[in-house]
Amino acid sequence: MTGGPGIPDGTHVPVLMLGDVLLVTLQGELHDKAAEQLQQDIAAAITDRSARGVVIDVSGVEIVDSFLGRVFAEIAASTRLLAAETVVAGMRPAVAITLVELGLTLPGLRTALDADEALRMLTRASGYLSHVPGRRENA
Amino acid sequence: MTETSGRLAACLPIRSDMDLAWVRQHVRQAAAEIGFGLVEQTKLITAASELARNTLVHGGGGQVESVVLDNGRARGLRLTFTDAGPGIADVERALTDGYTSGGGLGLGLGGARRLVHEFSIDTRPGHGTCVTVVCWAAGAPRPRKEAR
Numbered sequence: 405m406t407g408g409p410g411i412p413d414g415t416h417v418p419v420l421m422l423g424d425v426l427l428v429t430l431q432g433e434l435h436d437k438a439a440e441q442l443q444q445d446i447a448a449a450i451t452d453r454s455a456r457g458v459v460i461d462v463s464g465v466e467i468v469d470s471f472l473g474r475v476f477a478e479i480a481a482s483t484r485l486l487a488a489e490t491v492v493a494g495m496r497p498a499v500a501i502t503l504v505e506l507g508l509t510l511p512g513l514r515t516a517l518d519a520d521e522a523l524r525m526l527t528r529a530s531g532y533l534s535h536v537p538g539r540r541e542n543a
Numbered sequence: 544m545t546e547t548s549g550r551l552a553a554c555l556p557i558r559s560d561m562d563l564a565w566v567r568q569h570v571r572q573a574a575a576e577i578g579f580g581l582v583e584q585t586k587l588i589t590a591a592s593e594l595a596r597n598t599l600v601h602g603g604g605g606q607v608e609s610v611v612l613d614n615g616r617a618r619g620l621r622l623t624f625t626d627a628g629p630g631i632a633d634v635e636r637a638l639t640d641g642y643t644s645g646g647g648l649g650l651g652l653g654g655a656r657r658l659v660h661e662f663s664i665d666t667r668p669g670h671g672t673c674v675t676v677v678c679w680a681a682g683a684p685r686p687r688k689e690a691r
């Protein structure tokens with residue numbers, strides 16, 4: 405399955421582990437099935453690897469429609485039931501403006517300006533600061 | 544008064560979630576070529592994504608036709624989503640935020656209407672649905688939202 409020229413294949417999302425936080429970086433087009441798969445992958449990764457937090461970096465995402473917005477909300481909800489926190493990081497201004505006009509304000513969702521800040525929020529909360537590679541104290 | 548001219552840009556099938564990605568990609572390209580600003584582009588692509596998904600999920604699949612418009616002062620894009628599905632019995636209710644016949648959030652249709660400049664629905668229960676939206680590139684005189 406590929407999206408052909410011009411469309412990143414949109415079928416697989418890598419999930420990285422940084423300390424005890426899962427870092428998920430979304431890029432370009434994401435097919436619906438890949439978004440649903442991601443939801444399951446994250447839940448599995450939280451229990452398999454005892455993650456305490458999930459950062460979804462959406463800085464490379466040009467469009468969030470009601471489907472993808474709902475996926476974010478559901479990831480956050482299931483993550484919470486598994487005793488972890490989700491932070492959506494780096495939303496583009498045009499996407500934020502559009503979501504509000506669409507009527508999707510995602511009230512329960514924690515957000516951060518970028519992935520760095522999201523990691524800081526989560527590691528501060530769980531006290532695992534030193535386990536995150538490459539982060540600076542008091543940056 | 545200047546006649547609005549139109550040039551057919553594309554006609555794309557809507558049969559799978561991969562087709563939804565193609566529709567977004569096409570609208571993104573067309574909107575950029577026409578000269579839409581980033582926010583306008585994002586709004587139109589998002590509206591197109593909502594309507595294409597409705598065509599797929601509720602209409603059982605269909606197609607979208609895109610036409611580049613020029614009214615002499617501004618350029619715009621018209622998108623027409625057509626399906627031969629069950630139609631919408633109560634359009635006002637379908638447009639209401641929060642109304643869904645399935646497991647959705649019920650934001651797609653009403654939200655898409657807010658994201659574009661012109662919006663119309665032509666539907667007949669048992670025969671299908673056709674939703675048409677138009678967006679003009681910034682600087683164009685925006686038609687006032689009329690009382691319905």
Ligand SMILES: Nc1ncnc2c1ncn2[C@@H]1O[C@H](COP(=O)(O)OP(=O)(O)OP(=O)(O)O)[C@@H](O)[C@H]1O
Nearest residue numbers: 597601602630637643644647648649650651652672
């Ligand atoms: N093309 C269509 N054919 C038949 N019914 C439709 C069509 N588009 C919309 N509808 C009806 O209008 C309702 C509202 O649509 P809307 O897009 O607002 O919400 P949704 O698709 O149910 O959920 P969401 O888009 O938020 O995920 C739908 O639940 C459906 O009953």
Ligand SMILES: [Mg+2]
Nearest residue numbers: 597647651652
């Ligand atoms: Mg919908």
